[in-house]
Amino acid sequence: MVDTAGSPKRLSKDEVMALVDEHFPQVHEGNGRVTLESLAPMTAQVRMAYDPRSIRPGGTISGPSMFKLADFAVYAIILGELGAAALQAVTTNMTMNFLSRPQPGDMIAHARLIKLGKRLAVAEVELYSDGRPDMVAHATATYALPPAKS
Amino acid sequence: MVDTAGSPKRLSKDEVMALVDEHFPQVHEGNGRVTLESLAPMTAQVRMAYDPRSIRPGGTISGPSMFKLADFAVYAIILGELGAAALQAVTTNMTMNFLSRPQPGDMIAHARLIKLGKRLAVAEVELYSDGRPDMVAHATATYALPPAKS
Amino acid sequence: MVDTAGSPKRLSKDEVMALVDEHFPQVHEGNGRVTLESLAPMTAQVRMAYDPRSIRPGGTISGPSMFKLADFAVYAIILGELGAAALQAVTTNMTMNFLSRPQPGDMIAHARLIKLGKRLAVAEVELYSDGRPDMVAHATATYALPPAKS
Amino acid sequence: MVDTAGSPKRLSKDEVMALVDEHFPQVHEGNGRVTLESLAPMTAQVRMAYDPRSIRPGGTISGPSMFKLADFAVYAIILGELGAAALQAVTTNMTMNFLSRPQPGDMIAHARLIKLGKRLAVAEVELYSDGRPDMVAHATATYALPPAKS
Numbered sequence: 001m002v003d004t005a006g007s008p009k010r011l012s013k014d015e016v017m018a019l020v021d022e023h024f025p026q027v028h029e030g031n032g033r034v035t036l037e038s039l040a041p042m043t044a045q046v047r048m049a050y051d052p053r054s055i056r057p058g059g060t061i062s063g064p065s066m067f068k069l070a071d072f073a074v075y076a077i078i079l080g081e082l083g084a085a086a087l088q089a090v091t092t093n094m095t096m097n098f099l100s101r102p103q104p105g106d107m108i109a110h111a112r113l114i115k116l117g118k119r120l121a122v123a124e125v126e127l128y129s130d131g132r133p134d135m136v137a138h139a140t141a142t143y144a145l146p147p148a149k150s
Numbered sequence: 151m152v153d154t155a156g157s158p159k160r161l162s163k164d165e166v167m168a169l170v171d172e173h174f175p176q177v178h179e180g181n182g183r184v185t186l187e188s189l190a191p192m193t194a195q196v197r198m199a200y201d202p203r204s205i206r207p208g209g210t211i212s213g214p215s216m217f218k219l220a221d222f223a224v225y226a227i228i229l230g231e232l233g234a235a236a237l238q239a240v241t242t243n244m245t246m247n248f249l250s251r252p253q254p255g256d257m258i259a260h261a262r263l264i265k266l267g268k269r270l271a272v273a274e275v276e277l278y279s280d281g282r283p284d285m286v287a288h289a290t291a292t293y294a295l296p297p298a299k300s
Numbered sequence: 301m302v303d304t305a306g307s308p309k310r311l312s313k314d315e316v317m318a319l320v321d322e323h324f325p326q327v328h329e330g331n332g333r334v335t336l337e338s339l340a341p342m343t344a345q346v347r348m349a350y351d352p353r354s355i356r357p358g359g360t361i362s363g364p365s366m367f368k369l370a371d372f373a374v375y376a377i378i379l380g381e382l383g384a385a386a387l388q389a390v391t392t393n394m395t396m397n398f399l400s401r402p403q404p405g406d407m408i409a410h411a412r413l414i415k416l417g418k419r420l421a422v423a424e425v426e427l428y429s430d431g432r433p434d435m436v437a438h439a440t441a442t443y444a445l446p447p448a449k450s
Numbered sequence: 451m452v453d454t455a456g457s458p459k460r461l462s463k464d465e466v467m468a469l470v471d472e473h474f475p476q477v478h479e480g481n482g483r484v485t486l487e488s489l490a491p492m493t494a495q496v497r498m499a500y501d502p503r504s505i506r507p508g509g510t511i512s513g514p515s516m517f518k519l520a521d522f523a524v525y526a527i528i529l530g531e532l533g534a535a536a537l538q539a540v541t542t543n544m545t546m547n548f549l550s551r552p553q554p555g556d557m558i559a560h561a562r563l564i565k566l567g568k569r570l571a572v573a574e575v576e577l578y579s580d581g582r583p584d585m586v587a588h589a590t591a592t593y594a595l596p597p598a599k600s
Contacts, residue, residue: 097440114426
């Protein structure tokens with residue numbers, strides 16, 4: 001059934017992950033495989049698996065790994081909203097506040113779009129250590145969207 | 151001879167890299183080995199070697215890799231200014247603006263501290279593709295410094 | 301009755317506004333009187349009255365006015381949590397994303413602390429035009445807290 | 451004669467201030483009259499006059515006033531580069547780091563564009579108290595540019 005309230009291009013989380021695995025497989029490498037756990041209009045939840053390579057002194061997760069997780073969560077929402085036409089969306093701004101040291105384990109991102117315009121999308125992301133209540137980091141991200149085809 | 155104008159704890163770039171290699175060897179893994187090319191009061195230049203794992207669709211360098219480079223450049227300056235006492239300094243804020251797609255090659259960070267307080271250090275970082283004139287990304291970073299020992 | 305779950309210094313919204321009116325009356329001047337509409341642990345809602353001086357071409361509210369509103373909302377929560385001891389808290393970072401043009405009318409800030417540490421407090425703030433559903437701007441702010449007295 | 455190195459639309463500082471005074475006179479109100487002291491390709495220097503209304507407890511200049519100064523300095527450069535066609539440019543992101551308390555006096559902004567794209571312009575701004583060497587605040591700003599007419 002067509003979601004008449006939203007975009008006809010809206011994708012499921014499996015469709016988004018299929019696009020990512022085809023066009024963007026490197027996201028899983030380097031520091032922690034990512035899984036889109038849920039996707040709903042304007043929001044997503046993403047898990048990043050524990051990877052010893054992303055550990056910093058003291059046993060914590062690295063900042064670049066948290067950047068990757070936050071950035072990917074926003075990208076996934078945008079793909080979910082706009083479909084493959086948005087594969088060329090690019091991050092133009094990322095602001096991260098690091099609040100406490102994450103545990104050495106999986107991390108979870110809760111992301112939501114707060115603006116989906118014609119040219120820019122803006123999102124905020126909360127990062128948690130899996131199973132812990134305190135927010136570990138907070139991010140806001142802006143993506144420039146590819147021009148719509150006419 | 152003691153540097154009377156600056157901190158008596160100020161380190162050379164070789165001393166900073168020795169600290170990093172001992173306490174923080176993971177920085178070289180994952181997406182591009184880093185080299186502290188120059189270190190002077192309040193400033194540093196850092197090179198990140200090309201690593202195919204940090205490539206994104208279209209042949210560009212990943213955002214997390216650029217985050218790592220910017221973050222490390224600031225950390226190196228702080229170690230240079232404050233010595234091993236600052237190994238526990240932690241990033242509290244990182245704001246990045248991505249300006250253009252980097253080339254698939256080495257990247258260079260030009261970083262400078264704009265504040266070195268008792269509790270916080272603030273820096274700005276310009277990122278370039280090696281040999282290219284246009285700035286690829288700009289970052290501002292805040293580190294919380296460990297309390298001084300009395 | 302003492303709030304045993306929270307800080308014994310936690311203040312009511314009237315107590316916070318009394319502190320503000322005594323120590324910080326300028327906040328009401330310049331571009332829109334502010335009112336603390338509600339205050340609860342770690343959150344606050346603040347209204348900024350319409351003021352023709354904060355209007356920009358096209359009838360919208362100025363960025364500096366929105367900065368003032370966001371900044372004040374966070375300050376009010378910190379005063380509510382820590383009392384007069386926190387009057388000297390200072391903003392160290394403010395990141396604002398402007399999402400859409402606000403209406404020429406009152407603006408409402410919904411703010412919450414996402415970290416209240418010993419040295420830093422971090423908050424996020426959503427700004428709305430009164431009575432409108434779409435977020436107009438989003439802010440994250442960091443305050444440096446005055447050292448606790450021993 | 452056409453300026454073959456730059457934009458044929460590039461304006462002088464007097465032309466920029468004439469546009470501002472016609473379309474944006476409110477910038478002088480509220481908290482400190484602004485003067486474009488110099489304008490050159492991609493850079494500008496702006497002075498904000500001392501105004502008692504922008505004073506905060508302790509005699510310092512308010513955050514919103516510094517926001518206004520930084521934001522205006524970037525807007526002036528954009529008008530200088532693109533002319534009246536850019537009057538509708540809007541700030542989409544402003545990140546400010548506050549480094550030290552400004553003196554109660556004039557403030558000076560040194561701003562430069564680090565990207566002038568078709569859709570976005572990005573700038574960084576250093577703020578000083580007039581006559582003092584230490585940077586008081588640092589800002590990065592993004593403007594969305596109006597679509598070019600075809």
